Amino acid sequence: MRISELSRRSGAPVSTLKYFLREGLLREGERLSGNQTSYDDSHVQRVRLVRALLDTGGLSIAAAKRVLATLDDENSSLAHTFEAAQHALGVGRDGSSRAAASEAARERIARVAARNSWHTSPENPGFEISARVLDDLAAIGYEPSDAYLAAYAAAADTIAHADLGALRDRESADLIAELMIVGTVLGDALIAGLRRLAQESATEELFPVAEPRADARPSGARQPQRRDPK
Amino acid sequence: MRISELSRRSGAPVSTLKYFLREGLLREGERLSGNQTSYDDSHVQRVRLVRALLDTGGLSIAAAKRVLATLDDENSSLAHTFEAAQHALGVGRDGSSRAAASEAARERIARVAARNSWHTSPENPGFEISARVLDDLAAIGYEPSDAYLAAYAAAADTIAHADLGALRDRESADLIAELMIVGTVLGDALIAGLRRLAQESATEELFPVAEPRADARPSGARQPQRRDPK
């Protein structure tokens, strides 16, 4: 197929496809002559993958490029592909480099990991991401309890095993690698969505709407001293 | 304190603080005279909250503004604040409006919710977010199993109860509302980080590095993935 059909089948404008080509997010098609290039179903697939990474996954073009590069790297074991993809994903959704997390926060995350018998490399970006959240919470004045972190860790463990379990019964190594990466990126969005649902439910459970408490003031503009009295 | 000290204490440049003021992310201080305005600790706190929302939570200025507006809305019940915050967060991290999820995907999410006895409003953005992931996975050629979704839902349930549990023993309604919102936004990042750690561990567990498959090239020095060639 030519680029116009690739556009029609993938839903992306031709100009965007050319942009993806330029940026290396999409392999070049087979050149038939000076002004004819042929694309196939794998290109359609790839465009959809890129759109999912960008839109649902919230990745930047640069991050998507790194992720796809590890995917296209043939001579890697699964574990290595995964590790590379994790690094390619980086610390944020984009490639932004903010201040690093504190050592204390990183150590607390390490303790959580140890308690779950996770064995991980110290360069796993998960340390940085999680530790930064702890630092942010501390800056806001909130110190999460061990039980809170343990619950999050248990949930992470559940998810990770579900992800890997979904992979186990696949045959092609290529497909496994792709699913692994897609699962990492889209799984973040999936858990975020489900969490919104679970939270609404849990909120009503614990704080019913017909709350007789008179916490809501009629008007008064008092300055609340928000500080955690730890 | 004056704006320069607010800057020093919060770590944000004065020009950025003025920007936050303009955008309504930060309440105006108390005007003492034509060119003197006094800020207090609550402003320092707020700046840190905004930075956490923007940097770690990945929110856009517009989304952060909506979220903070619901937080500042005094006459709301907790449940209502939460609901408003969920909507303020919107479907993506930013306010981008992409194509809606399919009805089939939305129904599948509804079934998952029902199986967990979540009772939620149909407008909860969690439906849209999760359903879109399902659509994306389908477009990639992957149909997640019920077991897979069930595991994610169980994890979401665990997290939601941990979040709410952390709130229950707080006294001030203002603080609870703030934590609820921060928890929603930063919690996404926290679970993402922990998930990365759990996945690395689970990957090694299920796909050991010394894999006898012919796909893995056991030759020692792997080319590190292309770092940023900029």
Place this chain on the structure above:
DNA sequence: ACGCACTGATAGTAACACTATCGATAGTAC
């Protein structure tokens, strides 16, 4: 032989999140 789709290259655009500059003013130091 003519027209249209295609090619790569380059230029332009819109949104976003700041960041810098400005003239006017006012509090503080001497």
Place this chain on the structure above:
DNA sequence: GTACTATCGATAGTGTTACTATCAGTGCGT
């Protein structure tokens, strides 16, 4: 009282990102 410095609101400018548009040249199909 004068000099100095910080602040004020307003406005303009900057760098990045993710496209989107235009263009000159090429060649397949009828």
